[in-house]
Amino acid sequence: MAESNIGQKIWSMANTLRDDGIGKSDYLEQLTYLLFVKMADEYSRPPYNRNIGIPDGSRKIKDENGNEVQETDCRWDTLKSKSGSELFTHYEKVLKTLSGQIGTLQQIYTGAQNKISNPAQLARIINMVDSENWSSMSSDVKGDIYEDLLEKIAADTKSGAGQYFTPRALINTMVKCIRPEPGKTVADPAAGSGGFLLAVKTYIEHEYGTRLDRKLKEFLKFQTFRGWEIVQSTYRLCLMNLFLHNISDFDGMPPITRADSLLTDPGDRFDYILTNPPFGKKSSMTFTNEEGEQEQEDLVYNRQDFWVSTSNKQLNFVQHIHTILKATGSAAVVVPDNVLFEGGAGETVRKKLLETTDLHTILRLPTGIFYAQGVKANVIFFDNRVAAPSHQTKEVWIYDYRTGIHHTLKQKPLRENDLDDFVTCYNPENRHVRKETYSVDNPDGRWRKFTYDDIVSRDKTSLDITWIKSGDSTDDYTLAELLDLIKEKSAAIVTAVSNLEELIGEVDE
Numbered sequence: 001m002a003e004s005n006i007g008q009k010i011w012s013m014a015n016t017l018r019d020d021g022i023g024k025s026d027y028l029e030q031l032t033y034l035l036f037v038k039m040a041d042e043y044s045r046p047p048y049n050r051n052i053g054i055p056d057g058s059r060k061i062k063d064e065n066g067n068e069v070q071e072t073d074c075r076w077d078t079l080k081s082k083s084g085s086e087l088f089t090h091y092e093k094v095l096k097t098l099s100g101q102i103g104t105l106q107q108i109y110t111g112a113q114n115k116i117s118n119p120a121q122l123a124r125i126i127n128m129v130d131s132e133n134w135s136s137m138s139s140d141v142k143g144d145i146y147e148d149l150l151e152k153i154a155a156d157t158k159s160g161a162g163q164y165f166t167p168r169a170l171i172n173t174m175v176k177c178i179r180p181e182p183g184k185t186v187a188d189p190a191a192g193s194g195g196f197l198l199a200v201k202t203y204i205e206h207e208y209g210t211r212l213d214r215k216l217k218e219f220l221k222f223q224t225f226r227g228w229e230i231v232q233s234t235y236r237l238c239l240m241n242l243f244l245h246n247i248s249d250f251d252g253m254p255p256i257t258r259a260d261s262l263l264t265d266p267g268d269r270f271d272y273i274l275t276n277p278p279f280g281k282k283s284s285m286t287f288t289n290e291e292g293e294q295e296q297e298d299l300v301y302n303r304q305d306f307w308v309s310t311s312n313k314q315l316n317f318v319q320h321i322h323t324i325l326k327a328t329g330s331a332a333v334v335v336p337d338n339v340l341f342e343g344g345a346g347e348t349v350r351k352k353l354l355e356t357t358d359l360h361t362i363l364r365l366p367t368g369i370f371y372a373q374g375v376k377a378n379v380i381f382f383d384n385r386v387a388a389p390s391h392q393t394k395e396v397w398i399y400d401y402r403t404g405i406h407h408t409l410k411q412k413p414l415r416e417n418d419l420d421d422f423v424t425c426y427n428p429e430n431r432h433v434r435k436e437t438y439s440v441d442n443p444d445g446r447w448r449k450f451t452y453d454d455i456v457s458r459d460k461t462s463l464d465i466t467w468i469k470s471g472d473s474t475d476d477y478t479l480a481e482l483l484d485l486i487k488e489k490s491a492a493i494v495t496a497v498s499n500l501e502e503l504i505g506e507v508d509e
Contacts, residue, residue: 006132007145011152013128017121024153026115029233030122031149032240033095033112034079034129036105040250041076042135052250053105055097072097080126084119091122104254108239111232143198143245150193150237154371155409165192166276166334167369169416171199174274174332174379177361177426182208182216184224184271189261189320191227194238196274197255198245201225221246226268228261262301262316269326276334277317279372307352310345314338318349318380322357325384334365337376341464350461354393354452357382360431362398362463363422368407369414376402381426393452396463397434399425400446403468421446444468 014027040052057073072093082090091114098109116122134142154165180186180200188196204220205212212220225247229235235258242248248255300311306319314335321331339346340362353359361381367374385392399422407414425447427434438445448467455461 007148009128010145010149013125014149014153016124017116020118020121022116022121025233027125028149028153028237029112030114030116030125031129032236033109034126035134036108036240036243037074037079037094037098038076038129039134042133043250048135050250053101053103055101074098076130080130083123087119087122087126088114103251104239104243104248105250107254107256107258108236110236110258112236139244139246143241146241146244147198150241154193165371166195167414168195168199169414169419170334170365170369170379171195171274172203172416173419173423175199175203176423177381177428178272178274178330178332179428180204180272182212182224183219185226185268186224186272186274187226187268187270187324188273188275189228189317189324190275190277191229191238191256192234192276194227194241194245194256196276197225197227197242197247200272200274201245201247222248225255226270227256228259229256230258230260232258262313262320265303265305265320265323268324269329270324271326271329273321273325273329273331273333275317275321275332277314279336279370279375279377308345308348312338312342312345315342315345315349318353322353322384327384327386329384330381331384332379332381334377334379337378337464339380340378341460341462343460347460350463351456353382354455354461355391356387357384357392359393359396361426362396363419364398364400364402364466366402366405366407366414368409368412371409391452393455395452396450396455397425398448398450398463398465400448400466400468403466403470438467 010031014024017027018024037054040054042048043050044052044054055071055074057071057075057078059071060068061071063069072090074094074097079087079090079094095109095112095114098105099112100106101109114122116125151165151168175196180203182204186197186200188194191197201220201224208216225242227238229238235256238256239248239254242255300309301316302309303319303323305323306316308315308319310316318333318335318339321333325331340350359380359382361379363379363381365377365379367376370377382393401419401422406412407418425434425437434447434449436445436447436449438448446468450465455463458465
């Protein structure tokens with residue numbers, strides 16, 4: 001069956017389950033559990049004949065009470081032979097058994113639960129998965145099906161999954177500018193569903209093609225990628241997404257670690273880092289006080305490798321990225337506006353970046369491209385440098401793709417070709433040869449250069465720079481765009497009021 005038909009069939013099942021009160025994110029999670037068992041079954045048969053490690057019920061194990069019991073048979077044929085309440089009971093045993101295995105199996109099934117309450121619906125999903133031969137599909141096909149599901153679920157704002165999803169047009173543009181090479185390492189400390197890592201793999205395969213020998217292909221599959229994701233359900237989807245795109249394998253430890261990447265320096269250093277850390281200004285932790293009530297307090301990471309201690313999550317991510325980047329490494333990072341203008345810790349981080357790295361490019365992004373509404377963000381591009389007596393950044397080039405630009409998620413989403421002019425200006429082939437489009441005669445040129453002295457002479461060393469006069473008029477918007485804009489402004493006002501209330505509360509204390 002064609003890829004589009006398979007994807008359509010899987011998605012129609014999501015809509016059917018929604019009528020039974022099963023959310024699309026829960027459906028994708030259950031699909032992931034079942035798909036992995038089905039593929040493991042296929043790879044255990046000819047012509048592969050691989051021992052994936054799926055328990056077949058042939059051995060005795062100790063249960064939680066120390067009694068000797070027969071291990072659950074987790075093979076696909078056993079699962080699909082059940083029905084009704086027997087299917088439910090067996091499926092829950094399968095999930096629990098697989099969570100006790102090692103490697104990728106354990107990582108995918110840790111904490112796994114059956115969220116489907118109707119045995120008939122579970123049987124329908126099993127039959128749908130069973131009707132396809134997944135191992136015979138190319139990794140591109142099955143990976144694209146899964147990626148498409150992730151994107152559709154992210155677009156379903158009720159699911160809340162959009163916060164882990166970066167527009168693919170933006171990801172691909174960042175990758176094109178960084179130009180990753182085979183045989184080098186890539187990391188994302190806030191991996192989400194794995195979009196940046198997959199875009200790098202696609203880029204390398206497309207750009208290098210037949211030049212990828214067996215050794216480089218093995219490196220691409222097993223050694224190129226590393227990531228961290230703190231949310232269990234997102235982590236699981238990321239592992240499956242990478243696996244379906246032929247990154248890592250059934251056995252061995254997966255390339256993604258489930259952890260708060262900011263807690264510690266992992267010790268490893270990487271050639272490239274591409275990431276979009278989660279939005280939200282402060283890191284916090286929840287604890288129970290002496291009265292038994294839950295409270296939150298700001299979480300400050302006390303790391304010796306950080307320039308400054310702060311509870312600002314984005315500033316901590318920037319510092320962490322600087323730590324794990326090789327001395328010759330390159331980074332492209334999505335950051336909110338506050339990273340560019342905030343005083344105190346923000347100014348310290350900006351000064352240190354300008355001194356220790358070549359912070360050569362900033363892309364100012366428009367609102368309306370992220371699922372979190374009203375977000376004002378940028379992409380900062382910097383190359384790490386070995387220690388030197390003088391500042392490493394000589395000039396910062398800024399492309400303003402915000403002023404006068406209107407995007408909405410549904411009516412006018414960001415497309416990759418919308419950023420073609422930025423890529424041309426960036427000049428990835430040789431970024432040291434660039435030409436401004438801004439001039440006295442063309443004050444609305446979007447590409448402008450600022451020297452190091454220009455930047456440090458600004459209040460708080462602010463990198464939040466704009467020069468184009470906004471010609472925004474309601475006449476420039478469609479009704480749908482105006483409605484989206486009103487929603488974005490409303491969300492921004494709510495956030496501002498919340499921040500103000502928090503500030504007033506801190507002052508009162």
